[in-house]
Amino acid sequence: MVFIAFEGGDGAGKSTQVAALARWLRARGREVVVTREPGGTELGVRIRELLLHGGEVAPRAEALLFAADRAQHVAAVVRPASERGAVVLTDRYVDSSIAYQGAGRDLRAAEVAQLSAWATGGLVPDLTVLLDVTPETGRARRHDRAEDRMETEAAEFHARVRAGFLGLAQAEPSRYLVLDAAEPPEALAEAVATRVARLLDDATNGEGGDRG
Ligand code: TMP
Numbered sequence: 150m151v152f153i154a155f156e157g158g159d160g161a162g163k164s165t166q167v168a169a170l171a172r173w174l175r176a177r178g179r180e181v182v183v184t185r186e187p188g189g190t191e192l193g194v195r196i197r198e199l200l201l202h203g204g205e206v207a208p209r210a211e212a213l214l215f216a217a218d219r220a221q222h223v224a225a226v227v228r229p230a231s232e233r234g235a236v237v238l239t240d241r242y243v244d245s246s247i248a249y250q251g252a253g254r255d256l257r258a259a260e261v262a263q264l265s266a267w268a269t270g271g272l273v274p275d276l277t278v279l280l281d282v283t284p285e286t287g288r289a290r291r292h293d294r295a296e297d298r299m300e301t302e303a304a305e306f307h308a309r310v311r312a313g314f315l316g317l318a319q320a321e322p323s324r325y326l327v328l329d330a331a332e333p334p335e336a337l338a339e340a341v342a343t344r345v346a347r348l349l350d351d352a353t354n355g356e357g358g359d360r361g
Pocket of ligand 1 (some may be wrong): 322
């Protein structure tokens, strides 16, 4: 199986990069499943609505709802697709909870990580692409559309989220590709494709267990 997660702050350009990588993989004959969190399943779409477009949600309830969305997503989409050999690309995964609920809110990152590990049965991506974006750039890129409940948080919140993501990548550099989201989309797509080509080669040569 090949499972790749895209992470980063709001306005990082994840969806564009997910779509570009999906095109690149399909052109090489791979089956690709593109999905996202929250909202990659029917149940998840409803959870997403509650989380992003409803009223206030207490931090612990927020963490549990994102984890519930993730548990359903892994069980209903990610594992079945991986098992039949598809490459799965997800727009956000566990790191988003550690960064937003762990670093952004006043919750312990280790506890949030544990909650997600339980929700996913310990499923870790083969590669996580982190599109690192400053709160200023992220906000500027979202100016033309209505903001959801997370996006309206203060710049300090988004700065903590950014630091949370970078901390995760620094702790496990071989499993991450960290890119500057301010680079042109074409350059980012090329960097992602180069890294993924290496990952696929490793998987083909039976080195899937070596995350280097
Ligand atoms: P999206 O707009 O990129 O789909 O993400 C939805 C929002 O939810 C975004 O502000 C990040 C946030 N989020 C969390 O706070 N925790 C999570 O675990 C996930 C997956 C998303």
